[in-house]
Amino acid sequence: MRVTKSLALASAGLLLATSLAVAQPTEIRVGAPLEPPTLDPTAGAAESIDVVVYQNVFEGLTRIDQNGAVQPGLASEWTVSDDALTYRFKLHDGVTFHDGTSFDAEDVKFTFERILADDSVNAQKALYQAISAVNVIDPLTVEITLSRPDGLFLFNIGRGDAVIVAPESADNNATDPIGTGPFAFVQWDRGSRVVLEQYGPYWGEKPALTKATFVFISDTATMTNALLAGDVDGTYNFAAEALPVFDGNPKFKILVGTTEGETILSTNNKRAPFDKLEVRQAMAHAINREEIIEGATYGYGVPIGSHFAPHHPYYIDLTNTYPFDPEKAKALLADAGFPNGFSATLKLPPVAYARVSGQIIASEFAKVGIKLELINMEWAQWLEDVFANKDFDLTIISHVEPFDIGIYANPDYYFGYNNPEVQALNETLNATTDEAKRKELAQEMQTIIAKDAVNGFLFELAQTGVWNAKLEGMWPNAPVEGVVLRDVHWVE
Amino acid sequence: MTLYLLRRIFGFFVTLFIAAAVIFILLDLLPGDPARFILGINATPEAVAALRLQMGLDDPALLRFSNWIFGMLRGDFGVSQTQKLPVAGLMVERMSVTLPLTVFAMVISVAVGLPLGILAARHRGKPIDTALMVLAQTGVAVPNFWFGMLLTLLFAVTLHWLPPGGFTPWNEDFWAASRGLVLPSLALALPQAAILARVMRTALVDVSTQDFIRTARAKGMTFGEAMWRHGVRNALLPVLTILGLQFAFLIAGTIIVENVFYLPGLGKLIYTAILERDLVLVRSGTIILVLVVSFTMLVVDLAYGFVDPRLRERRA
Numbered sequence: 026m027r028v029t030k031s032l033a034l035a036s037a038g039l040l041l042a043t044s045l046a047v048a049q050p051t052e053i054r055v056g057a058p059l060e061p062p063t064l065d066p067t068a069g070a071a072e073s074i075d076v077v078v079y080q081n082v083f084e085g086l087t088r089i090d091q092n093g094a095v096q097p098g099l100a101s102e103w104t105v106s107d108d109a110l111t112y113r114f115k116l117h118d119g120v121t122f123h124d125g126t127s128f129d130a131e132d133v134k135f136t137f138e139r140i141l142a143d144d145s146v147n148a149q150k151a152l153y154q155a156i157s158a159v160n161v162i163d164p165l166t167v168e169i170t171l172s173r174p175d176g177l178f179l180f181n182i183g184r185g186d187a188v189i190v191a192p193e194s195a196d197n198n199a200t201d202p203i204g205t206g207p208f209a210f211v212q213w214d215r216g217s218r219v220v221l222e223q224y225g226p227y228w229g230e231k232p233a234l235t236k237a238t239f240v241f242i243s244d245t246a247t248m249t250n251a252l253l254a255g256d257v258d259g260t261y262n263f264a265a266e267a268l269p270v271f272d273g274n275p276k277f278k279i280l281v282g283t284t285e286g287e288t289i290l291s292t293n294n295k296r297a298p299f300d301k302l303e304v305r306q307a308m309a310h311a312i313n314r315e316e317i318i319e320g321a322t323y324g325y326g327v328p329i330g331s332h333f334a335p336h337h338p339y340y341i342d343l344t345n346t347y348p349f350d351p352e353k354a355k356a357l358l359a360d361a362g363f364p365n366g367f368s369a370t371l372k373l374p375p376v377a378y379a380r381v382s383g384q385i386i387a388s389e390f391a392k393v394g395i396k397l398e399l400i401n402m403e404w405a406q407w408l409e410d411v412f413a414n415k416d417f418d419l420t421i422i423s424h425v426e427p428f429d430i431g432i433y434a435n436p437d438y439y440f441g442y443n444n445p446e447v448q449a450l451n452e453t454l455n456a457t458t459d460e461a462k463r464k465e466l467a468q469e470m471q472t473i474i475a476k477d478a479v480n481g482f483l484f485e486l487a488q489t490g491v492w493n494a495k496l497e498g499m500w501p502n503a504p505v506e507g508v509v510l511r512d513v514h515w516v517e
Numbered sequence: 518m519t520l521y522l523l524r525r526i527f528g529f530f531v532t533l534f535i536a537a538a539v540i541f542i543l544l545d546l547l548p549g550d551p552a553r554f555i556l557g558i559n560a561t562p563e564a565v566a567a568l569r570l571q572m573g574l575d576d577p578a579l580l581r582f583s584n585w586i587f588g589m590l591r592g593d594f595g596v597s598q599t600q601k602l603p604v605a606g607l608m609v610e611r612m613s614v615t616l617p618l619t620v621f622a623m624v625i626s627v628a629v630g631l632p633l634g635i636l637a638a639r640h641r642g643k644p645i646d647t648a649l650m651v652l653a654q655t656g657v658a659v660p661n662f663w664f665g666m667l668l669t670l671l672f673a674v675t676l677h678w679l680p681p682g683g684f685t686p687w688n689e690d691f692w693a694a695s696r697g698l699v700l701p702s703l704a705l706a707l708p709q710a711a712i713l714a715r716v717m718r719t720a721l722v723d724v725s726t727q728d729f730i731r732t733a734r735a736k737g738m739t740f741g742e743a744m745w746r747h748g749v750r751n752a753l754l755p756v757l758t759i760l761g762l763q764f765a766f767l768i769a770g771t772i773i774v775e776n777v778f779y780l781p782g783l784g785k786l787i788y789t790a791i792l793e794r795d796l797v798l799v800r801s802g803t804i805i806l807v808l809v810v811s812f813t814m815l816v817v818d819l820a821y822g823f824v825d826p827r828l829r830e831r832r833a
Contacts, residue, residue: 062555062599062793069599070557146568148556199601215600215610216781216789217684240683242779243789246666247682251779254673254681405549405794413553 050515051235053496055508056248056257060216060241063199066185067140070148072425072506075185076261077219077239079507082123083188083204086114086133087179093285093337093427093504095179099128099189099205109174109458116165120228122191123209130161135192137169149186152177174456176463177428184505207232207511217241221510233498233514252277252491259492259499261508264377265323271491280490282501283336286423287329288378290386290481291411293418295441299369303361305478309347310354311393312386318484321381326484331475332430335485336502339467343475343482354393366394369418373399374407379421382483386421415439423486427504430467431455433474442479521822529815536807540800541582547796550574551598554794572598585800594801599793604801607786614684614698615775615782619767621702626709626763631756633710634717635749639741641722649714656711661770665704665777672700682778701778705770709763716759720752727751754821761817765810 059073066074066083080088088098097103100114120128137159140147147153157172171178181187194203202210207229208221221237240257242248245264251257252271262284271277290312298304318326327335330343358366373383380401387397397419402410411417417439424432434451436443447470454466475482488503498512552568553560569575576584588595594604637649673681679700685693724730725740725748733743772784779785783802790798 060789062795063601069555070560071555143563144567144571146556146564146571148560148564150564151561214684214686214781215607216614216785217779240779242682244776244779247669247777247779250666250669250674250681251683254669254677256673256681256683403549405547405551405554407549408553409549413550 051233052237053234053259053510053513054238054240054257055510056242056251056260057239057508058241058243058248058260058262061219064202064210064213064219065198066188067136067190068146068148068199075506076508077221078202078204078206078210079185079188079505080206080509080511081208081221081237081507082202082206082210083185083190084206085183085185085188086116087183089180089183089505091500091502091504091509093502095183098183099133103179105458109456110171112169112171112178113162114167114169116167117228118165120205121226122194122203122205123224124191124194124203126191126193128189128191128205129164130167131164132189132191133167134159134161135195136187136189139190139195140187147186149181149184152181152184153187174458176455176457180427185507208234208237232511234510237510239508259490259496261490261499262488262503263491265325265487265489268323268489268491276494278492278494280488280492280499280501281325282488282490282503283327283334284425284486284488284503285334285427285429285505286425286486287332287334287429288326288382288421288423288483288486289332290382290483291417291420291422291440292480293415293439293441294443294479295415296418298361298363298367299418301361302477303357304363306347307354307357307361307393308390308395308481309478310350310357311390311395312481312483313349313389314344314483315349316389317382317385320385321378322484322487325487325489326378327487329482329485331471331482332424332433332480333467333471334427337428339464339471341468341471343471346475347478351389351393358394363394366396368396368398371397371399371419371421372407372411372417373401373421374411375401375403376423378423378486382421386481412439415441419481421483425486425506430470430474433470433479440480442474442477444473444477447473522819525815525818529811532811533804533808536811537586537804538582540803540807541585544796544800545578547794549794551794551796555599589801589804594805595797597790597795597798599790599795600798604798607798608783608802608805611781611783611786613687614780615768615771615784618698618702618705618771618775618780618782619764621698622705622709622767622770623760623764625702625706626713627760629706630710630713631717634714635721637714637718638721638725639744641718646718650718653711653714656707657715659707661704661708662773662777664707665701665774668700668704669778682780684780697778697780701774701780704777705767705774709767712763713756713759716756717752720755721748724748724752757821758817761813764813768806768809 057073057076061073061077062071063069064074064078066078084098086098086100088096090096099117099120101117103112103114105112116130122128137153137156139145140150140153141156155171155173155175156169158170160168162168188204190198191203207224207227209224211220211222213219218241219239223232223235242251245267248260249267249270268279271279292299292305294300314328318324318328328344329335330346333340371383371387373379383399387399390397411420431451432438433442434448450466450470454463457463457466490499492499495515496513497516498514500509552565552572552574556564556568596603597607600607633649637646640646669681672679680697684697687694725744729747730743733747734740771782772788775782775784776788787799787802790802
């Protein structure tokens with residue numbers, strides 16, 4: 026009798042185990058619009074690199090979570106000196122790279138020295154320039170000294186650009202990435218897909234997925250078909266115009282989240298007539314944000330009144346600083362000496378949001394007498410003409426770096442805003458580590474920038490993901506570039 | 518004959534050289550700094566300068582051009598600026614998709630186009646001829662990316678018979694790889710089949726009024742027999758020329774079709790390289806395409822000469 030009972034129990038357990046294994050798939054196929062040129066996030070700016078490898082294959086000392094907050098990563102804890110110049114990191118024990126070599130303080134030192142080397146091609150080298158020394162205290166303790174305080178330091182070392190690499194494998198990371206993350210690189214069929222598999226000896230909590238394949242599909246209609254046919258299980262940011270296909274389909278869910286992309290009508294503050302405050306104020310009054318958001322983002326964008334992400338705790342709503350008011354705009358133009366308006370050029374990079382916003386703004390500006398000539402450009406040409414040579418009147422671009430209000434403190438930046446008050450505030454902000462004080466300073470900066478109407482502040486880009494309805498754990502927001510698979514799992 | 522051969526071959530090399538010069542000049546004239554493009558807007562000027570040096574962008578244009586040409590003569594097609602891998606290797610890897618795709622499409626277009634052309638010519642002026650030619654005209658007019666979308670909607674999204682796109686490497690799963698090429702080759706083959714059908718029909722109709730057909734009929738053959746034994750063979754001459762041209766069209770067509778079906782072929786490689794401003798890959802990739810197309814033309818020209826002795830003598 027007892028034998029039968031235990032047999033029955035055992036078979037029931039077996040049955041349960043089998044049914045679980047059948048019911049819960051552990052593999053995922055993610056559609057991505059762009060194939061990464063390489064797989065080394067420390068040697069290129071392409072977002073497509075981070076999409077595949079950030080926090081999946083590679084990890085940094087800190088980790089950015091889905092709300093943009095800093096969490097412990099390879100460093101389990103840290104202390105900051107009172108002058109905010111010295112950071113001492115305690116590293117996790119028992120961490121190994123995917124090639125089996127062990128991770129320790131020497132790898133941290135190597136990583137940062139590689140970023141700061143003269144021949145470094147790290148796209149964000151400027152973010153780490155405050156680092157003056159990296160000292161190995163013992164194999165599991167490392168101390169980083171800064172030459173000046175940097176309030177964003179802990180955030181910046183959690184980005185894809187500062188993931189920890191090993192001296193043995195760093196040179197080959199472009200094609201054979203070796204990191205410490207929960208997923209190890211398996212293969213890359215160029216032009217087609219990258220395959221990752223769960224890394225067994227991973228030091229942290231094991232992810233639910235055993236295998237993840239990134240499939241590269243650039244065309245929107247093709248991606249739609251791939252989703253509908255089930256060839257991919259989801260995509261993290263899909264073109265808004267294609268979302269109605271999936272809206273209301275019970276097999277899919279749409280995740281609407283925020284990004285760090287402030288989309289602005291960048292204005293050349295050094296060039297006449299934009300050097301006149303009244304002119305910039307007039308343009309601000311001439312902009313109808315709702316119309317632009319509806320037209321360029323199908324209503325998914327969030328209006329902004331300054332250069333700051335609405336989901337950030339330091340954000341203040343300044344969208345009413347210069348409300349939409351064409352009559353006021355005309356009056357201000359007359360005050361500035363342009364009763365009949367003026368003509369200017371608007372250079373547009375090859376992204377849909379910019380091209381469409383440009384057309385809407387041109388028609389809005391025409392109503393107050395500003396005649397815009399639209400000039401469409403390719404990326405490389407835009408970077409050279411507008412960004413590097415500052416040869417432009419107006420342009421539309423999304424600034425996708427997190428917490429990038431500091432660009433307004435750089436008078437040599439392409440829109441040429443030079444305000445010593447903002448520069449002083451930014452310096453204080455960088456040197457401040459107290460949260461409440463930082464918030465106050467950041468809000469003061471936002472307000473001044475909004476009042477100065479430095480640029481036309483349009484909207485924050487949304488992230489609109491389409492996923493299989495049975496998938497959970499994806500990040501709706503994009504506080505950093507990356508598709509983090511750590512928590513993604515299938516449910517019934 | 519030898520003179521004819523030599524002239525054709527000389528022309529082939531001149532074409533290649535001119536193409537190389539045009540490609541180089543056009544890409545060099547493109548505005549924008551590839552190094553800045555790769556590193557993005559937050560890169561420091563030092564990092565951009567370091568990358569420019571690494572990419573050899575600061576050398577004089579003539580030096581870069583001759584380096585490129587002599588490199589290619591030694592079999593060195595350069596290293597991709599974005600992918601950091603030799604271009605030759607990347608292209609060979611992608612050939613394993615594009616070549617079978619092109620051959621599949623070629624086979625389908627011949628297998629569909631020629632019989633339909635013969636059928637139409639046989640029933641010349643009858644409703645079946647009209648219907649076939651309307652169909653062919655439509656086939657020529659339909660863009661292949663759109664036709665590809667329709668195929669995907671029907672066979673992948675609705676019926677689930679075939680994958681909507683993507684490619685499994687041959688050595689991993691031969692059957693899956695072949696299945697993945699069915700829809701793209703159909704999409705690619707349709708306009709070509711339509712063109713072939715029209716050319717075949719016209720050629721047959723032309724031949725049917727020739728003296729040798731009348732002679733064959735006078736000797737007691739039925740019209741069908743005469744056409745089959747003498748007509749079709751003679752009508753194949755213009756078809757051969759079209760086939761050579763079509764190979765070039767198919768290679769170019771893969772750029773669009775491979776993007777619709779997200780296939781990792783040559784077309785997609787070059788398309789992506791253009792978007793990412795990988796000048797080394799674009800120019801070496803383009804010149805290899807020029808080489809393939811001109812070489813096909815050369816072979817067709819030579820074959821034409823062998824098939825039709827009249828032509829050979831006239832040209833020489």
